[in-house]
Amino acid sequence: MQKPKLGFWDIWNMSFGFLGIQFGFALQGSTMSRIFETLGASKDDIPMLWIAAPLAGLIVQPIVGYLSDNTWHKRLGRRRPFFLLGAILSSIALLFMPFSSEVWMAAGLLLVLDASINISMEPFRALVADKLPESQRSYGFVVQTLIIGVGTWIASNLPKFLNNTLNISNEAAPGVVPDSVKIAFGVGALVFITSILVTIFTTKEYSPEEMAAFDDASEPEEKKGMWATISSTYALMPVIMKKLGVVQFFSWFAFFAMWTLANPALTEHIYNAPKPDVKNFAQLDDSDNVLLDANQATLFLDQTQEDAYTTQDKAYNEASDDVGSKMGIYGLSSMAFALLLTFYTAYNSINRKVVHMASLVLGGLGFLLMFYIPGEPEYLVLCFALVGIAWGSILSMPYAMLSSSVESSKMGLMMGVFNMFIVIPQIIAALGGVVLLHNLIGEESIHAMTIAGIFLILAALSNLLITNKKAITYQPSITNE
Template identity: 85%
Template sequence: MQKPKLGFWNIWNMSFGFLGIQFGFALQGSTMSRIFETLGANKDEIPLLWIAAPLAGLIVQPIIGYLSDNTWHKNLGRRRPFFLIGAILSSIALLFMPYSSEVWMAAGLLLVLDASINISMEPFRALVADKLPESQRSYGFVVQTLIIGVGTWVASNLPKWVNDTLEISNEAPSGVVPDSVKVAFGVGAFVFITAILVTIFTTKEYSPAELAQFDDAEKEPEEKKGMWETISGTYALMPLIMKKLGVVQFFSWFAFFAMWTLANPALTSHIYNAPKPDVIEFAKTTTDDNGELITMRDANDEVVFLNDAKALEYKQQDKSYNEASDDVGSKMGIYGLTSMVFALGLTFYTAYNSINRKYIHMASLILGGLGFLYMFFIPGEPDKLLISFSLIGIAWGSILSMPYAMLSSSVESHKMGLMMGVFNMFIVIPQIIAAIGGVVFLQNLIGEESIHAMTIAGIFLIIAAFSNLLITNKKAITYQPSIDNE
């Protein structure tokens, strides 16, 4: 028996929780490096401070994938318990993040935030395979991408909107995160939990007995194994299609990690000519117990400047940096908006037409790579970042749908959660390599300017595009319409 096809609003509701998840990811991606810089981190240290995020994914996703495959709660079902747990933890982490007073505190909360987001996110990918027949899976992943695009655009613009519309200040003393960012993270926490609850209350999951009746169910279950044995066995016996898609994912996610970690210092400096000012250049200094130079602070823990002129100069430069950071975040949101438009167009097209997933993904990644490379050629022209991030959004929309659609067509349904979790190894490993120095090393091969991190991102995305030529599995490549042409 085939799974029944679902209407658009059923698929929309089951994917709506991704709006909250993407609010968390987008605030993290557009603002986290700004928080690190505000708390005193050097731009070359920022990728390493981000390492908590991919490490959390590497550890959490296969475990959550296995557990969600083997869970059934009489009220919440198979995947929804993990949506709820992750949403609660993520919302708490989002509320506390902008109140960090030290770099290590922000890095620790980033670990908690990313681990929590992964608890919610990983089962969402598997839910599409649980609920939809094969003919609708690309459609389902594209709808998820549509919702992710909305979340990325809105959340990336939040700090700027809070400052412009609510007139909440984007300025703060040295080492303090601005109030506009604090409010934006609070809004993100509310949206996260609310969106997840919409999916939980509007979506019914198939029970294990119901799933067993469908054609794509496992007919002769293999001997039950423990979690660690199952996960390690899945890594060892990884299907060939997953390995080939993994090459594409490796270069793709290295590129986007470079953007998330270094776009703010790169673009505020190269495009806006407004780098984060180093307060030590404007303040009275002393040495700590290790002989390192530090700024002097008064009884209220505020920086003691050399004189009033230096205090004013620092404030003006910091204001320029914060305004540039707001605008970078807003411009980055365009890639979410473009991915939304891309997903919407793909949704309508794939409803009635076959597509070649491989070539769509290949072309999309090439366009994204060109978007990154274009950034180097537009110093002093921030409006042209709209072109860059629009092209990047096409790549992002494809990354969030095509690889998962190709994979879901080629793996066993009863292991879908675990397979999606293991597949995400190809997301987190490139990010870990980038974080421990890969992106800074490659950037410095071109030049010391941080804009070259975006150049590396462009090169890697184009390599990812041509890596699609490795994929030859016809079932994975070809997508048939999800709605009959009757």
């Protein structure tokens, strides 16, 4: 028995929770480094402070994938219990994040936030394969990407919108996160839980009996424990997953470089407005710590130095707002790209390999161009538009290729294991990889964007490794290789 094809709105509703997931990721990606800098972290330390995020994914993703494959709740089904749990935990972390008073506190909450988002995200990937026949899977992942694009653009623009439109301040005392960022995270928490509930209430999952009856169901295997199953899955990883893993490695290294260092790189290189170090303006004790008055306010050297710090910090916050807004363009262009693919893949097959290669090359060019536009932030629109084409493809094509080559009964686990190729490059980048590589070119943070461009082009070339015809182009007559 074939799975019935679903209409656009059915696929939209089952993917709508990704709006909240992406709100969480976009606020994290566009604002987290700004929070770290505000709390006193140096720009070279920022990638290391992000390491909690990929470490959480490395641990959580395969476990949640296995558990969601082997869960059936009478009312919530197979994947939806994890959507709900992840949404509740993520919303709590989003609410508390901007109130961090120390770097270690923000890094700890980043660990909680990323782990919680992953609890919701991986079952969403598997739900597409659960619900859709193979002929609609490219379509399903592209619709997810469309929603992700909407979430990225809106969330990235929130701090600037709150400041410019609602007059909520984007300035604060040294070491304090501005109110505009705090409220943006609060809005993100509300959107996260609301969008997940929309999917939970509008989407029905197939029961285990129904899943077993479909033509793409695999033969039941002898039940093993979670760790034995995960270990055997790593050991018997299909060839297509390994080849896609090479593509993913270069792709996600590039985007980790962007998320961690775009704000310091672009505020400095494009806007000439780096984060001022309060120690250069304030009174210090014998241990080189900033002195505070009885109200815990910074004691500046004099009024002139306080005014200078305030002016430079205002310029940095304005630039950071604009960097976040410009980064939102990559969500907007990924949305447009996904919309184009949605209409096309609804009625036609596509060559996933060629689409992915071309998209990654365009994204790489977008990153490389950033070095050549100092003082001209308007060109960042073009740069991030090109990056968004790569992002739209990264969020759809590899998953569509993989889902065509994986047993449906292990889809959640396979998607979790596949994400090893997302988190490992980020861990390597966080442990010094991105700083080391960009320092080989020059000390300025903008060279991290150059490294991102080079790595996206390497990811594009890595697609040449993929030869599985069923993964490249869906055709019902092609069997798995």
